[in-house]
Amino acid sequence: MRKILVVGPSWVGDMVMAQSLFMSLKQAGDCDIDVLAPAWSLPILARMPQVRRGVTMPLGHGQFGLGARWRLGRELAREGYDQAIVLPGSFKSALAPFFAGIAQRTGFRGEMRYGLLNDMRPLDRALLPMTVQRFVALGQPPGALAAPPAFPVPRLVADAANRGTLIERFGLDAARPAIAFMPGAEYGPAKQWPHFAALARELTGQGFQIWVLGSKKDGEAARPIAAVDAAVHDLTGRTELGDAVDLLSLARAAVTNDSGLMHVAAALDLPLAAIFGSSSPEHTPPLASRVAIETLRLDCAPCFERVCPLGHTRCLVDLAPERVLAALTHLLDAEG
DSSP, X not given: OEEEEEEOOSSHHHHHHHHHHHHHHXXXXXXXXXXXXOGGGHHHHTTOTTOSEEEEOSSOTTOOOHHHHHHHHHHHHTTOOSEEEEOSOOSGGGHHHHHTTOSEEEEEOTTTOBTTBXXXXXXXXXXXXXXXXXXHHTTSOTTXXXXXXXXXXXXXXXXXXXXXXXXXXXTOOTTSOEEEEEOOOTTOGGGOOSOHHHHHHHHHHTTOEEEEOXXXXXXXXXXXXXXXXXXXXXXXXXXXHHHHHHHHTTOSEEEEESSHHHHHHHHTTOOEEEEOSSSOTTTSOOOSSSEEEEOOOOTTOOOOOSSOTTSOOHHHHTSOHHHHHHHHHHHHHHHO
């Protein structure tokens, strides 16, 4: 059985999309897959049946730490990996597999990684416009890519025992249908829709409860939503990432910005209204079938900026809550 080390990405959404690579590797033949990844991602990896184990990257995002990477490489060498697949494009991300002496080290050309990678692939952005396609392409044999690869969609498996614990801990009503809101976006305000509170008012009036999920940083975005009604539960900063997965698996549907939790909800096959402002659904769409993508497609979008360079963020401000409510209602009606 082949042993494969995947150097994982540093963003939640990208880590979820990397599951498509893990699934395609398993489909191609028996293999053990370990993932070298930031500590925060280990609960996500634990909910991917294809991953044998997550290996904690001891350095934070942006840290070079040559000595630490050398020591990590020597530890990884004991595992006897047959191949390393390096998903990030940075120079430093290829160091540990090189120091580990892994025989086949695969990745896109990236930041001058000649020598560090010995199976270096050119990245054809026109052929592979989607992030998930790029990840899956690296799992194919060298020279095999003539068309965008088919890919299995991510499917996280929630922790059933933890779900009951979370309902009790937060005093949630298990009998009342819940809509999950993810109003944050780590990337910046040009991804943050400003009308979640208005939508919450409509949905609580229809008998739903709202669970607002996100990190502590998303607390500011959650406050006006939580002020709408007692049926809105602000859980931002109160859950670990694995908890968010398990809570989302209990929700009827979700409304979200283009964020990491958007991809988590999609990987749980949750009916999903996904709102895009400065980013593009062509590049990183939610990978699920029950999705309504809401975007105005203004002439200035997608700009991919963190903050609107024109100062108005009309791509989100002008996207009315009534439109998102209609899309969400259509998804729920289709469920029956």
